[in-house]
Amino acid sequence: YACDRIRNFSIIAHIDHGKSTLADRLLELTGTIQTVSKGASTQQFLDKLKVERERGITVKAQTASMFHAHEGQEYLLNLIDTPGHVDFSWEVSRSMSACQGALLLVDATQGVQAQSLSVFHAARERGLTIIPVLNKIDLPAAQPERITAQMEAIFGIQPSEVLPISAKTGQGVRDVLRAIVERIPSPEGRPDDKLKAFLFDSSYDRYRGVISLVSIQSGILRKGDRIASSHTKKKYEVTELGIMHPEEVPTNDLHSGQVGYIACNMKQSSEAHIGDTLHRVGEVIEPMTGFQPAKAMVFAGIYPIDSNDFPKLEESIKRLTLTDRSVTVQRESSTALGQGNRLGFLGSLHMDVFRQRLEDEYDANVIITAPTVPFKVIYKDRTVLVSNPTDFPDVADSTSKVREIQEPIVKASIIVPEVYVGDMMELCFSHRAEELDYRYLDTSGASSSRVILTCVIPLSEIVSDFFDKLKSRSSGFASFDYEAAGYKRSDLVKMMFLLNNKPVDALALIIHRSAEQSVGRLWAKKLHKVIPRQLFEVPIQAVVGKKVVARETLSAMRADVTAGLYGGHYERKMKHLENQKESKRKMKRIGSVDLPQEAFFDILRTK
Ligand code: GDP
Numbered sequence: 001y002a003c004d005r006i007r008n009f010s011i012i013a014h015i016d017h018g019k020s021t022l023a024d025r026l027l028e029l030t031g032t033i034q035t036v037s038k039g040a041s042t043q044q045f046l047d048k049l050k051v052e053r054e055r056g057i058t059v060k061a062q063t064a065s066m067f068h069a070h071e072g073q074e075y076l077l078n079l080i081d082t083p084g085h086v087d088f089s090w091e092v093s094r095s096m097s098a099c100q101g102a103l104l105l106v107d108a109t110q111g112v113q114a115q116s117l118s119v120f121h122a123a124r125e126r127g128l129t130i131i132p133v134l135n136k137i138d139l140p141a142a143q144p145e146r147i148t149a150q151m152e153a154i155f156g157i158q159p160s161e162v163l164p165i166s167a168k169t170g171q172g173v174r175d176v177l178r179a180i181v182e183r184i185p186s187p188e189g190r191p192d193d194k195l196k197a198f199l200f201d202s203s204y205d206r207y208r209g210v211i212s213l214v215s216i217q218s219g220i221l222r223k224g225d226r227i228a229s230s231h232t233k234k235k236y237e238v239t240e241l242g243i244m245h246p247e248e249v250p251t252n253d254l255h256s257g258q259v260g261y262i263a264c265n266m267k268q269s270s271e272a273h274i275g276d277t278l279h280r281v282g283e284v285i286e287p288m289t290g291f292q293p294a295k296a297m298v299f300a301g302i303y304p305i306d307s308n309d310f311p312k313l314e315e316s317i318k319r320l321t322l323t324d325r326s327v328t329v330q331r332e333s334s335t336a337l338g339q340g341n342r343l344g345f346l347g348s349l350h351m352d353v354f355r356q357r358l359e360d361e362y363d364a365n366v367i368i369t370a371p372t373v374p375f376k377v378i379y380k381d382r383t384v385l386v387s388n389p390t391d392f393p394d395v396a397d398s399t400s401k402v403r404e405i406q407e408p409i410v411k412a413s414i415i416v417p418e419v420y421v422g423d424m425m426e427l428c429f430s431h432r433a434e435e436l437d438y439r440y441l442d443t444s445g446a447s448s449s450r451v452i453l454t455c456v457i458p459l460s461e462i463v464s465d466f467f468d469k470l471k472s473r474s475s476g477f478a479s480f481d482y483e484a485a486g487y488k489r490s491d492l493v494k495m496m497f498l499l500n501n502k503p504v505d506a507l508a509l510i511i512h513r514s515a516e517q518s519v520g521r522l523w524a525k526k527l528h529k530v531i532p533r534q535l536f537e538v539p540i541q542a543v544v545g546k547k548v549v550a551r552e553t554l555s556a557m558r559a560d561v562t563a564g565l566y567g568g569h570y571e572r573k574m575k576h577l578e579n580q581k582e583s584k585r586k587m588k589r590i591g592s593v594d595l596p597q598e599a600f601f602d603i604l605r606t607k
């Protein structure tokens with residue numbers, strides 16, 4: 001395929017606006033996949049992972065090539081499917097690096113949402129040609145004129161450029177194929193230049209090792225070629241290559257402008273650096289630039305409920321991180337929970353998705369400690385990034401050498417119907433938002449007008465249940481997105497919980513000083529409810545430095561659990577003692593207090 005017959009594009013949209021459905025239709029129309037059934041239950045081809053199907057979100061970007069005849073010529077169209085959530089914008093950005101154009105999909109019943117805006121800006125910054133597509137026009141609630149006007153007002157898109165379609169029924173989808181060929185520029189063809197292959201995704205195959213997805217920027221890559229990584233300088237030999245059609249189809253070579261997969265004796269998935277440029281051994285090239293690696297922004301400890309299961313849990317985590325390279329892993333141990341791993345995620349949804357995949361894979365529940373973000377602890381002569389509450393200094397101590405604490409902040413935008421603006425502002429303020437501002441998105445002035453609210457808010461405030469609150473307080477209408485906005489000085493403190501005067505390390509929290517009373521009381525109550533009574537009275541205290549900010553008291557209980565069983569029922573009595581022994585095994589001892597590991601699960605799960 002000569003370059004002028006190649007089109008590389010992605011589909012970008014807010015979640016649920018129809019990316020996967022449109023991708024399926026395009027694959028079908030081009031004969032890449034067979035139509036299985038016309039029913040609504042047709043499994044979307046590009047959403048492969050189980051959790052994606054269950055949650056209806058795309059987690060991992062998938063790539064597929066298709067052939068399309070247009071005015072007597074055959075074209076090679078490379079689709080890069082992008083994930084649809086704020087946490088995954090890193091994946092969106094890396095898949096965009098291989099494209100020249102993007103289909104911007106907007107739901108005709110919902111209109112422009114928070115992530116429509118962020119993906120639009122990301123695509124525009126990269127200089128991609130944007131094809132605006134209005135989806136779901138088959139629905140009675142569709143408002144094509146109004147939403148088209150919205151797209152014009154917000155994005156500066158000409159109404160005549162907007163393609164109205166139904167990805168579900170297929171209406172208008174042929175026009176999308178036509179627009180891809182006619183409007184998106186072909187990749188720059190430099191087949192005679194030195195080889196440059198941009199690595200934008202990787203997966204792991206038990207037999208062939210790492211499989212990388214590459215976009216050939218210049219030159220030609222052939223089977224048997226000796227290649228090297230610009231990043232690690234390691235050398236490899238290409239053992240297999242080909243295109244995704246939509247599964248792997250081997251070919252002899254990949255030309256400049258093409259997108260495809262390669263296998264090259266890469267044993268460890270850590271060798272495949274997303275954003276790396278591969279070149280021919282012995283040739284000197286300028287690596288591709290402008291690529292930002294993923295940065296973990298939400299951290300949490302993951303522990304098995306039964307500490308004997310640690311090796312099995314760690315193995316499952318290892319396997320999963322092979323398919324999700326954006327998760328960082330470190331060993332850690334806790335006196336309360338034993339051996340575990342500290343994982344870093346792109347955001348809190350990313351964490352939830354990982355947890356669910358882990359529970360499916362590992363076939364058991366896991367204990368996840370409260371999520372934290374990376375704080376900057378600034379000493380006189382150095383700055384330390386702390387993402388584990390255990391390592392956070394006791395700032396309240398007057399002898400402390402800490403000069404200042406800073407926390408990551410983000411610029412958030414919320415799009416919501418006007419009637420909810422008051423509630424949303426209240427929610428933001430209660431989470432320490434600043435620089436709150438809003439403006440109208442529609443010019444109509446109708447009561448259903450949408451408003452975009454922007455603010456600067458600490459990342460730590462939005463990592464746990466902010467999104468849930470946002471959804472429930474707006475009856476599901478609010479959409480939310482954010483981008484990193486650096487660090488800011490903040491009055492943060494470490495809160496510890498003591499059981500019978502002994503600290504429980506796994507429960508330590510880093511919070512803003514203004515919240516110490518409310519958080520302390522809330523957690524002390526929670527602990528009181530979950531911790532089983534002991535033979536003696538147990539004080540439960542929330543402390544900041546040396547100050548007790550909340551306290552509950554767990555009253556004592558009687559020991560003899562068999563006391564209630566009347567004589568003669570020997571078997572029953574034995575069984576009871578057996579049970580007690582069994583549960584003893586799983587008990588954790590904090591000072592003199594016995595706690596079943598499950599209690600931590602309950603404490604950390606309940607919001
Ligand atoms: P994604 O999150 O952007 O990948 O969205 P999906 O493709 O998963 O679509 C979200 C939901 O909208 C699914 O239930 C689809 O069946 C539905 N959907 C997608 N396109 C259309 C359409 O054109 N018309 C109608 N009625 N429903 C659609």
Ligand code: MG
Binds near residue numbers: 019020021084
């Ligand atoms: Mg999808």
